[in-house]
Amino acid sequence: AQTVTQSQPEMSVQEAETVTLSCTYDTSENNYYLFWYKQPPSRQMILVIRQEAYKQQNATENRFSVNFQKAAKSFSLKISDSQLGDTAMYFCAFMKPYNTDKLIFGTGTRLQVFP
Amino acid sequence: EPEVTQTPSHQVTQMGQEVILRCVPISNHLYFYWYRQILGQKVEFLVSFYNNEISEKSEIFDDQFSVERPDGSNFTLKIRSTKLEDSAMYFCASKRTSARQETQYFGPGTRLLVL
Numbered sequence: 189a190q191t192v193t194q195s196q197p198e199m200s201v202q203e204a205e206t207v208t209l210s211c212t213y214d215t216s217e218n219n220y221y222l223f224w225y226k227q228p229p230s231r232q233m234i235l236v237i238r239q240e241a242y243k244q245q246n247a248t249e250n251r252f253s254v255n256f257q258k259a260a261k262s263f264s265l266k267i268s269d270s271q272l273g274d275t276a277m278y279f280c281a282f283m284k285p286y287n288t289d290k291l292i293f294g295t296g297t298r299l300q301v302f303p
Numbered sequence: 304e305p306e307v308t309q310t311p312s313h314q315v316t317q318m319g320q321e322v323i324l325r326c327v328p329i330s331n332h333l334y335f336y337w338y339r340q341i342l343g344q345k346v347e348f349l350v351s352f353y354n355n356e357i358s359e360k361s362e363i364f365d366d367q368f369s370v371e372r373p374d375g376s377n378f379t380l381k382i383r384s385t386k387l388e389d390s391a392m393y394f395c396a397s398k399r400t401s402a403r404q405e406t407q408y409f410g411p412g413t414r415l416l417v418l
Contacts, residue, residue: 192345221404232306233394233409240404279346288359289334289403293346 190215192282194294201270202302208255209265209297211280217241221283222256222263223291228276236278239263267299275301305329307410309395315416316385324380324413326395335378336396336407337370339363346394352378353401385417 191214201207224236239247239256246254255264281291308327316322337349351358369381392414396407
């Protein structure tokens, strides 16, 4: 069975600095999808970034980028130039490429951005 | 931008009572999901629903749970006889197509407390 582990329950960063959130996963699949979702306080979870395992190039979305290390089964999220609005819970998630489209989530990392 | 909405935002109920959690997915979406998060634990998949049928359900989704799309807009999760361990945040999600990598859009959640 697939599992997703986020080892940092809480992180903090100063505004304009860079922070990296860790995520590791366990699977025997060769192809799959990985996601980072952000949940601001009292708001919906929204997709931040996604990565397809067969793509070697790391995904980027503006200030958000991932470091995808397939052999190490690691999928970390880097937030550059942190903003106060980045304060949120961040969830890493995994999806198999076939037979299911359920997301398998980690426990989340609470990120606080300080002025 | 269209959003998934959920009502109520909070619900308190007595053990053994029935509860219905309501979701309004994004209007042109066809695939619907329920997830839950017990406090301090992972977000867990409960069920997926398409074309008025359950596509997949987890082992959590036992006979006490049911889902329904009673009209063209609502998607409901019913818990027939609530248990203390059903206390959790329940998230509804939807997406437009069957593509695995397509974004699942989440609602803000309903916090259920069973006393």
